[in-house]
Amino acid sequence: MADFAITIDDIRKAAATIRGQVLRTPLVPAPRLSQLTGATVCVKHENMQPTGSFKERGAVVKLESLTPEERRRGVIAMSAGNHAQAVAYHARRLGIPATIVMPEGTPLVKAQNTRAYGARVILYGETLYESAGRARQIAAEEGLVFVHPYDDPKVMAGQGTIGLEILEDAPEVDQIVVPIGGGGLISGIAVAAKALNPAVEIVGVEAALYPSFQNAIRHEDRPIGGATLAEGIAVKAVGQLALPVVRELVSDIVLVEEALIERAVNAYATLQRTMAEGAGAAGLAAMLAQPERFRGKRVCLVLCGGNIDARILASVMVRELERDERITSFRITSNDRPGLLGKVASRLGDLGANILEVSHGRLFLDVPAKGVSIDITIETRDRQHTWEIFEALAADGLAPKRIDSHCLSETAY
Template sequence: MGSFFSGWSKQSPLELVTLPKIKEAKDRIASALPPTPLTLSTGVSELSGREIFFKWDNKFKTGSFKERGATNALLQLAEREQSRGVCAASAGNHAQALSFHARRLGIPCKLVMPVGAPLVKIERTRRNGADVILEGNTLDDAYQYATELARKEGLSFISPFDDAHIINGQGCCGLEIVEQLSAFDSIIVPIGGGGYISGIATALKALKPEIFVLGVQSEWAESGRLGQHQTGKLLAPSTIADGIAVKRTGRLTQPIIDARVDKVVSVSEQLIARAIVSLLEIEHAVVEGAGAAPLAALLAGHLPEKYRRTVVCISGSNIDMNVLQRLMERDMGERGRLLRVKVSVPDRPGSLNATAGILARAGANILEVIHDRTCSELPGNVDIMMVMEVRNPDHSREVVQELQRCGVQSKPY
């Protein structure tokens, strides 16, 4: 590629990322990366009152869309650049994609990841054979370190988003969608650094200029605002949408977003969390925060009402299982499906079993039990903290009433 930042030249961003170049990228990577599925979601369609199609770009080997861009960039390295190796910064998905395909192609690879990157992404990147360096608290910190490392060691730096080869590779998703779905009027795409939406929007606006392109970012990392009105900072130290936790879009991507994306919206952490759980419940799909952000925007009503046939891009599935469990428990609590009570029962054999029997008859599912013999207000009694799954808030009240009817003292905790 010949330059430190691969895919850069004196051409404008709109000249570097074009439909012909995206088509070339599609041909280049076709043998390694077959198209990802696109399916109609009957559940979300009923929920939203529209026809909703999911583009499952989490169905690559490394669990995210990043493989298209990484493969396209690696295949355009000169032989000398391949022998020296590549370097990149990533919150996880670009690192996994680049390391996986670099190993496949026999190219040495160094990846710089933020210290707080999800453990699952760090370990998978290491298993791909990359030299992983943890540096900085944010992707931007890691990015600065990686660029300096690449300069010092003569490595080809491959940006996760600010690289024409990366963007053209990501644009292949737009071509796939047009081939898979003959008629649709809108698409929702997550925005971090902007490479994914820049490529998709370029392809779609060239083929179907009437398509409404909606970009989505986390409210804690508003990187891709139209008109370059960017905060340039992360508003929170962490976000469940770590894949799009970027301070600002790139020098290449922002002009493309301004020209080819119709609207950019922000969604809250709570909405993203709800979307993650909804995808698990409705589609039986494990999706990371960045991948669920487009659904969060849809369910929040950010898509104009006139658009009735919509593609929602699911960009990744690399979420830490501990995080997923916490999100599920929190969502259940917010929807009144978790009941936490402290009961006081006689400290003698059979008391816990009797209490469990009352709860079973009331239809509550016990998830957690904690005994406390030291703090009971009544001598001879034991306090038991219990977490239960219930159907809804009404059922929660019924369970408490049944405990009272059976003479078991209880109170929330």
Template sequence: MTDKASDLLTLDHVRAAADRIKGAVVRTPTMHSRTLSDITGAEVWLKFENLQFTAAYKERGALNALLQLPEEQRSRGVIAASAGNHSQGLSYHGRRLGVPVTIVMPCPTPTVKVMQTEAVGGNVVLHGETFDDAYAHARKLETERGLTFVHPFDEPNVAAGQGTVGLEMLEDVPDLDMIVVPVGGGGLVSGVSVAAKGLKSDIKVIGVQTAEFPAFYELFTGKQISGRGLTLAEGIAVKEPGFFTRDIGKQFIDEMRVVKESAIEEAISLLLDIEKTVVEGAGAVGLATLLPPANGVPRKEFEGKKIGVILTGGNIEQRFLANVILRNLVRSGRISRVSMILDDRAGALQQATGIFAEHNANIIEVTHQRIFGNLSAKNIQTDIEFEVRDKAARDRLLQALGEAGYRFDLIKLQGKTASKFSSN
């Protein structure tokens, strides 16, 4: 790490930021989750940053940066590029302090984040398809309009503000063994790691990214991952880490990990179901990396450890949240869909659905088609979506359908079918 980076972000800078922003941001709780601890085999402590006024930790860094601007720069206004949460934090505290705020967002930014940013006082400009596009346009407007650019992560005062999350966690739970931190551009993990290591030198800091945007992971490990560039965790969908933050990260981060989209969806659903709290994709990656693999056996590297997990934000669009919940019900076996071949005659559907009733399955939807596919003119393809208690109950139902002589396929999320229960 360069001397310049080490001089600009220290434990003292984070402590000063904590004093500066005290009373203007929510002092969020760090709470133990008994159920998630049982699932993961670790002792899980959750930091509820989704309880901030703008539902994300980004307020901390934005406010710390604004409070250190000279009056001349405040009066002209500031500009930023953001996928959403930085924009809301900057806009909210800018309005409180009388500082005009312009935000450039990528066009695909969820509508909820655009609306929330405008609601708290920001002037939103939509430009480009990615954060990088929005960033380049914001730097152009910075020069044209004489504004001050407030970077969402690659800025020492912003990182120091984010680091106050780590201070609070160790005030609440001083004997944490690890802190798991979502990573996009690296502002949060930089501040938290400097604070945590400054207070407790032997604590481990683990950064987590989505496998679709693994830039920090690749930089840290030297491994290459081919992401598709589409993720539920758009808050950490950054193609290039910050230059300042990568210097900090190289010294203070102990490990970088990546998680799949399915694990992020599962984590969101678990937090809603167990903790009754709404977390966006970026805020769920920390829990996602702790979850056991498909075999259900807890990950040995986390087993028995006291781990702090930062739930960084809760700004998820309602439609996406609904999709996540339903998709996870499918993964758990509680909701399923079968595609059956029935005789095209009166009573055939009633006879088949009788087996569903015998197994206490609630039929959600039934669709028919007679024309397409490899069907006889005397056959009908019927898709039945149904709900049962759990995967074991589903499998008993499918076994009964096969024993009754029905031909069918179980439809999976990926669009493929499994026919191990079929009887020909």
């Protein structure tokens, strides 16, 4: 194995450091995710850590390495959320003052939680890069120790303890699928796993909007940036310590689109009965994107974080119902006659549809003066049930027109 920033011995020492301070998370079989993907899937539930992500491991190792004088002065970190919460939580527990610089667009729940753990929170910049620049400036001005979220040997070794635990609990695993942001997590896991079982395959996953490692390793020039559900891995600059590890030990990097990240978040919630933020669900999204790559294999998914805003989770789940056509909207245009709305509602009830929303309009210019339009959103059992309802309404002479996510469809149904 090449000369990397960390070794298996560093990771074993990190495991001794975090023992009793960080939860040893369970590796849980996932039969319904296995059915969904065609692989034998187990999930490493790092979302069960007190702050909801794997970041506690590296944070504790780094904080425990500080001298008494450094502890007195305090630490500073830049983070989009999970690293911030981990540093704040354990810094308070260890009596170390903590300052966290977060991008201005950080999800509210992550900023609030970081403050609740006792840290001074500074919102600065649109990206982690801008936040990092401000954090280093404050560190120099106030004499604080900078705790990097991924490009630090102590942090990398701490994250690598996940690899030790996976191979202890499932030595027969064929593939470990790991989300990639700056690379600290996957590099630590790769060093640990490959030292224990050289045959295990490490597969990385990046959001398609942030293909930073893909560009660096394959010498590509894909555009980087944009709003992603996986903000925890939305990193533009790869970790320089992690890069050689990823280049040598990671067999492939899969890019996943936003729709698949949403689908994976929903699958964790509905099939695995657990919370996954966008970055945490990226591994499952990769399996959905390239099922043939994983089919028939014993696959471990690293669910690296579960800090997702409740409103975002609700939106994702409703959007998945719409994609599956279990929630659908349509418009009926007809002569305005007494009892029409009641008859339509009764008919939908007879057909087994649940009405979620109704808009009754007479003033639209595309509706005849004596006409009325009714926009209805319904919930059904599945796509086939939706089709049967539309056929029945058409047979009744109501001529429903689908309303998709963009506009009114030109087709009846």
